Amino acid sequence: MIPKKTILESDPPIELASALALKEGNSKKPIYAIHKWWARRLGSVFRLLLLGATHPANRSPWLKNGAFFEKHDLSGIKVFDPFVGGGTTLVEASKCGASVVGVDIDPVAAFVSEKELETVDEKLLQTAFDDVEKAAKEAALKWYRTILPDGRTGTIIYAFWVETIKSAENG
Ligand SMILES: C[S@@+](CC[C@H](N)C(=O)[O-])C[C@H]1O[C@@H](n2cnc3c(N)ncnc32)[C@H](O)[C@@H]1O
Numbered sequence: 001m002i003p004k005k006t007i008l009e010s011d012p013p014i015e016l017a018s019a020l021a022l023k024e025g026n027s028k029k030p031i032y033a034i035h036k037w038w039a040r041r042l043g044s045v046f047r048l049l050l051l052g053a054t055h056p057a058n059r060s061p062w063l064k065n066g067a068f069f070e071k072h073d074l075s076g077i078k079v080f081d082p083f084v085g086g087g088t089t090l091v092e093a094s095k096c097g098a099s100v101v102g103v104d105i106d107p108v109a110a111f112v113s114e115k116e117l118e119t120v121d122e123k124l125l126q127t128a129f130d131d132v133e134k135a136a137k138e139a140a141l142k143w144y145r146t147i148l149p150d151g152r153t154g155t156i157i158y159a160f161w162v163e164t165i166k167s168a169e170n171g
Pocket residue numbers: 039040041081082083084085086087088089090103104105106109
């Protein structure tokens with residue numbers, strides 16, 4: 001049951017949101033690494049919005065004093081995200097037991113969100129990962145090798161791949 005007036009309308013805990021965002025921004029949750037979805041917002045921000053939207057007004061101190069991290073039961077609540085994007089809203093809602101529905105005009109967004117919410121057979125996933133690793137590791141790694149100043153072979157972490165073309169003007 002959603003209260004008539006919620007924390008979101010009375011006293012949203014902006015400072016808490018900001019402090020959590022700083023921490024999470026430097027240490028993203030593994031589930032959201034499923035796809036480098038552009039413009040992905042932080043899980044903690046959506047969890048705060050969900051808790052704020054489902055609890056009665058003027059309880060910001062309660063959220064700040066640790067309730068944010070407690071187990072919350074939003075079963076019985078249905079969350080609909082008509083612009084599901086990377087799925088953060090629905091994942092956070094689902095973690096609190098809400099039932100969730102999402103749509104998106106972009107099939108990649110719909111696919112990514114669906115996969116985040118699906119249950120996973122870890123053994124099957126590991127086997128599939130091992131197969132991809134076996135087939136692609138060497139082919140990919142050869143582009144990440146370099147000779148270090150002391151002559152040893154090293155592996156680089158980041159690279160910019162730049163295509164160069166000859167224009168008609170400079171021949
Ligand atoms: C910023 S993302 C939404 C983030 C998301 N609510 C979350 O919790 O992470 C915006 C999404 O809106 C989708 N979108 C834009 N126009 C739309 C439309 N007319 N119908 C459905 N989805 C649309 C885009 O494809 C994009 O994935």
